[in-house]
Amino acid sequence: MEIADLKFACFDTETTGLSPESGGKICEIAVCVSRGGKVLEQFSTLVNPQCPIHPDVVAIHGITTEMASKAPTFKEILPRLEQLFDGSILVAHNADFDIGFLKSEFEAAGKMYPAYPVLDTLRMARKSKLFAKNNLGLIAQQIGISADGWHRAMADTKMLEQILYYLIKHLQDNGVHTWEKLQSSQFVSWKDLAVTH
Numbered sequence: 001m002e003i004a005d006l007k008f009a010c011f012d013t014e015t016t017g018l019s020p021e022s023g024g025k026i027c028e029i030a031v032c033v034s035r036g037g038k039v040l041e042q043f044s045t046l047v048n049p050q051c052p053i054h055p056d057v058v059a060i061h062g063i064t065t066e067m068a069s070k071a072p073t074f075k076e077i078l079p080r081l082e083q084l085f086d087g088s089i090l091v092a093h094n095a096d097f098d099i100g101f102l103k104s105e106f107e108a109a110g111k112m113y114p115a116y117p118v119l120d121t122l123r124m125a126r127k128s129k130l131f132a133k134n135n136l137g138l139i140a141q142q143i144g145i146s147a148d149g150w151h152r153a154m155a156d157t158k159m160l161e162q163i164l165y166y167l168i169k170h171l172q173d174n175g176v177h178t179w180e181k182l183q184s185s186q187f188v189s190w191k192d193l194a195v196t197h
Helices: 055-061 065-069 074-085 095-108 121-128 136-142 153-173 179-184 190-195
Strands: 007-015 026-035 038-046 089-092 118-120
Touching: 007 095, 007 153, 026 074, 026 095, 026 153, 038 074, 038 153, 074 095, 089 095, 089 153, 095 118, 118 121, 121 153, 136 153, 153 179, 153 190
Parallel strands: 007 089, 089 118
Antiparallel strands: 007 026, 026 038
16 A cells, blocks of 8 residues: 555553553543644543552653543543544554553453554654654654654644654655555664665
């Protein structure tokens, strides 16, 4: 499939802890669905994790237990997320982290987590060798994208989306035009990708 025809669901989560295995839950999620750089839909909400948010974590994203306690639960927003993710490639920066939380929340809500196709812009950035540092805010700064609101879900999602299309343009300029090649850009040196187009 051609990259131009793909639908991407860029998303970011803010959480109560570092991993679902240690009891961490999602306390905010944002999703931006686009095709060819054009936004089709976006959605953002705080999520009630039904547990306290540790002050160390609050210091990172600013979401307090009180703020989140008034929000819908993950189970309540799950139908909306399924609708946004359906037919999309999920895109996250350090996808293992966000996908791990998604899987855990799906299961806690009594749903099977579908095997959505995934692009990890952190892996792509590392393989591209384009950036001095590969974390989201610093990539944004290097390519001239505002990093305002870094560590809140929608701000991070909008940064992620712009970084994704920056990476895609770089790949397309080097002859990469299919989903298969785009997918392999997470695992193969981009110099090798460009040679084999």
